[in-house]
Amino acid sequence: MPKLIIDHREIEVPPGTKVIAAAERLGIMIPRFCYHPGLGSFGACRMCAVKFLEGPVKGVEMSCMTEAQDGMVFSTTDPEAVEFRRYVIEWLMLNHPHDCPVCDEGGHCLLQEETISGGHGLRRYEGKKRTFHDQDLGVFIQHEMNRCIHCWRCRNFYQGFAGYRDYGAMQIGNRTYFGKYQEGPLESPFSGNLVDLCPTGVLTDKVARFKGRRWDFERGPSLCLHCSLGCNITSGARYREVLRQEGRFHEKVNGYFICDRGRFGFRYESHPQRPRRAKVDGREVSLPEAVQAAAARLGRISREAGPDAVACWGSSRSSLETQAELRRLSRGQGWRAPLFFNDASQDRKVRNAVSRLDVRLAVSLREIEEADFILAVGADPVNEAPMLALALRQAQRRGAQVAVLDPRPVFLPLEFQHLPVPPGSINRCLCILLKGALSSRAAQGLLEAGAAHFYDALKCSYDQDPGLQDRLLALGRSLQPSQRAVIVCGTEIVRDSTPDLAADFVLLLNTAGIRTGLFYLLPGSNAFGAALLSGTAEDAPPLHPLIEAMERGEVKALILVENDPFWHFPDKDRLKRALDRLELVVALDYLPSPVMARAQVVLPTTTLFEGQGSAFVNQEGRLQWAPRLHHGGAPLAQVGGGSHPPRVFLDYVPGSEPRPGGEILRDLGAALTPDPGAPAVDWWTWLAQENPGFSNASALPAPPGGLRLLPEAGKPPVLSLEEVNRNADRVPEGHLELFLVDRTFGTEELASYSPHIQKAEQAPRLLLSAQDAAQLGLAPGEQVTLRLPGGPLTIEIEAAVNMASGVMFLPRHRQLAWQKLGGWPMLIAYNAIEKG
């Protein structure tokens, strides 16, 4: 480890550390513009000059471009370096408009800071400033090119790091212009990071524009709830509403960056229709009153019709506390065990996946970046878990091979191999791949491990497409030399057995000496927690029996906790009928969802920004903690009559009634059973009793990096040979199999309440292969009407070449009444697809 002396202080750093980073470890922030720890060194701005006095490098050099070496002695305060840096900042300010008063970057502007630290205070340049025209870059990013100091960070991120190709540098010299070919929305769903990266006010947050200076905000660490990855975020609230979010560094999860859905999807929190008052039978009451009313009614039903008449339906977006309290409540009252998913198959897949992850197999996003071979199975990263796409890109930039086994026309901002096979064939393809991977070196290891018979029995043919079979075998063979492979497995469109197969696959590869990690995508920010709380597959109630029980009148009361079944359940009419049969619906939520309007008892809950702090478990089993950001209440902008600060002072905060779901549920439990009798166990002990998965979590807040809730060793391979080798369930002649899928914008429940996310959505379209479209005589862009069980659905089609045939995809889009589907996946006959 090289040892060096920086400003008379010694430090030892890992080999490969850049001098600028070494200094940072000592707390010495060498001025910089182009260097960013997330992007690397570029040597463009020349701001980080230091003087090397002794050692292998001599003289003034850029600290971002110089690797720390043993024996280096350098000074950041040497007069030559200081003078040079003063000139650099003077040069950078030559053309800068000095418009800090009207610039949103003011107050957290690196350029302001370095201007001061560089010692440039007096303008000497007498020439004119060059100016530029700005572009409209869409709803998220404001462009003000005159402020540009040409650090190249934006282009380095946008093209280099993220791999998108519609924003860059044009012209030459000091006329260099950063923008698009023509103005218009940025194509990358990671564009918001430009706001964090731009060291001055060229690229600022349009959504938060002119909403406040950084010091005006209540800023704090938070978590992103818009997919299962659990990226870390810094949120900023002012006047009782969240206004602006930034990426927050997490070494293992998201690094420095986040996606636009996560950054800009927060507006559900300040939605004007957000439920803020408790209601009983449509009448506004205080929250304690409503809890009492709910307890009274629930108690009566439970007593009169038996505890089985009460059901609880939670969600995978609730915090762990809320989920756990729901389980505790139903257990304590002897009610039906709660459900957390909206689809039986999904429920199974998630629970299988969660039961398979263990400390040895699970990899983090960061470990994906370091992998040399990645196979994504049934996953569409940009749409399902955007930051995964960036991690894949980093892996690929470091030389990894990336392949995607997925029927959709998956787009990734990187070079990868796409194998479009229908979901029904994914298992079979995985087996062929595995056979290829284990063909030579592995066999020995397998023999020793006694798994050879399994390998021998793997079927290895794909009669539908021998060409594909060869590609799979070849891909499998290229896995052999891998040192750090990762299998990514989605849980949306795949068959129920696929997550298990993926885990078995990974176990076998490891047995054969190919180190392989496992990475699942799950539906919901706390799907992992929900799965742990659902218990084993046997003891959790499936969804459809619940609906049936409601229909039969066996269930008379339903507690809905932060769940909008009208969003998720694929048969709207049936759901309506089932709900109508209930005597009582108690709904807890912070979203103004349609069930809130139908519920007899409405109990408003807080979002993660206002609660006492909440925990979420991401898809790799990492429990993370989001503390309270602000104290809640209706935004001043909504109640203040447009002026701030308010002219009339109140002794309460309007709209501050909502409380964390978990707390409300606890109160409900207490109201139902005033004297619990047995002494209450401590919460964590109780959790660990419920599921040993929680046993290594002991207290909140969780440590800063989060806490992995994973067993030391997971399940052994579970799938039988028979199951693995079962032939692809083929789609019958004259039919297409229809699946529901996610889009980056428009299908995720929370973000869809944000008006600016709505503006970034693409209109929903029915996706089918060009081959099938031709067969049906449909032209791209044509309108079709699907005759669905729940009624006709008219939609434009998109015909893709790079996708499997025999399948169709419909986005779970806000603007689309896909809830006519009845269920999914489902078969649609050709004659149920009509033109027009």
Next chain:
Amino acid sequence: MNSNPELVLLRNQREDRPATLEEYRASGGYEALALAVREKAPRQICEMVKDSALRGRGGAAFPAGLKWLGVKEDAPHPRYVVCNTDEMEPGTFKDRILVDADPHQAIEGCILAGYAIQAQRGIIFIRPSYEQGAQLLERELEVARQAGFLGQNILGSGFSFDLTVHRSAGRYICGEATAQVNAIMGNRPHPMKGVHMAAQGLWGLPTLVNNVETLACVPHIVRNGPEWFRRLARTPTGGGTKLYAVSGKVNRPGVYELPIGTPLREIIEEHAGGMLSGGEFKACLPGGASTRYLPRQFYDLEMDYDTLKAVGHRLGTGAIIVYDNHTCFVGATLNLQEFFARESCGYCTPCREGLPYIRDLLWRLENGEGKEEYLPMLRQMAGHMAKSYCAFAPGAAEPVISLLTYFADEVREHISQKGCPFKGVDKPRPHLWYPPEE
């Protein structure tokens, strides 16, 4: 035009047209290639080039043999040779003359370089104003291909190598080796620092970039031996002849092939026909726009890399721009800074912002708005250009630094007289053709 027996590179030069393949062969052309592929191991060629003391003629004067040996024998394939015929530095035009005179000599040089590093492909990178040269090269490449010197299995040796012409669309920075590689790849031609071209150049593969004059020397070295080549020089550490491109206030501007180390006085007076009437030698830029003014006191200096280095100067490309005593050096330097500021690729700050600042100060000096405090500012800024990302800005600063070293009085005169003392003569008109500012 030239009948000088010592001519090596220009020995086939004619006034009316380029030398043909037959003429080139008659003078021994392609013998070196035949010799190399039949009798010499690739590494031997590299060693010969190293022993010949041939230094890069593109400006940086890096020993060519060392660069070639930098391509490791076990480096991956394909490998590339890039023949740098960009030549956009003001004052240089030797490569144009060289290619026009004897295209096959350049081609043979490229092939030999290809053989020496076992490359598969060569690219001749050429600027747009040399379109005639590009077309000539394309035609002659086909001729060479037909004759079996290029393409598959050259001269039956099993060695295959092909050459293509890559047209640039202008910009001085494209001459810089790493920027050129970016330009060829269809990227923005920014230079790349810390990229070891011998290992990771074009498409991340081993690449050799050499100036066309450097490459043109190679057939002669291989044919006549490194010793012969070294002895051509007039200085002990030099090697070969040099194409001195003389321009400016001389009677016969042009390219003169002379033993490296020929004294400046001799080049100007004997070969370039002396100063234009009415003028006296004031100074020259010895190697293109990115070198320092070489004033009268060095008139007898031998023009070689080491001799110039010893007095704090650089030979650069050997393009000698001659100024007489009627030339205003503030104006001349202003013109150069206009050029550099306009051509900066814009990647790093000192170059992108600092050069326009320097230009602005010089413009003010030249136009009567000068102040004494500009001098230290100019000196500091020009000095700091050395800390730029690539060699462009340090080169751009050279004339400014030497202006202040040798002609500070002339600069001060601009301040005290509130304008250019050379009124009427060589009146610098930096915005000559630009519409008046609104």
Next chain:
Amino acid sequence: MLPEELHAQLQKKIAAAHRPRELAIDVMYAVQKHYGFLSDEGLLEAADLLGMTSLELEELATFYDFLYRQPVGRFVIHVCDGVVCWMFHEGSVFDYLCQKLGVCAGQTTADGLFTVLPTACAGFCDHAPAMLVNGVPYGPLTPESIDQILQKLRSESCDLVVCR
């Protein structure tokens, strides 16, 4: 739209190339030659041919100075403003040229014949002062020779070089 023949020809060339991007400049030159300048339409067609985005190609097109993203006259005169040519400005030949054509640098004559652009040293310092017309060099220039050249250009078309 590019004529089919040219389109096919470029397609073939690109298919044969090592990597398509390598041909970015060549394709832009060809498109420029067809349209008279590198029009928006042409740039998009070129990007399409090369498998590059419009931005990626614009990053290059606007970097170089022999690619014209705005309409130019039939003859593009690149006037050398290199230091050697500058030295021979006594006669102000370029002032003369501009006066003669009635335009400043960057402008095109009303008849659409001539566009005057300054250029970095054109590499004809031995013929200073020099200029390029559609890539063909002229020099040393005098007011008389300029008259002659303009005369000749007006009456006949110029032998063409690739960049135009």
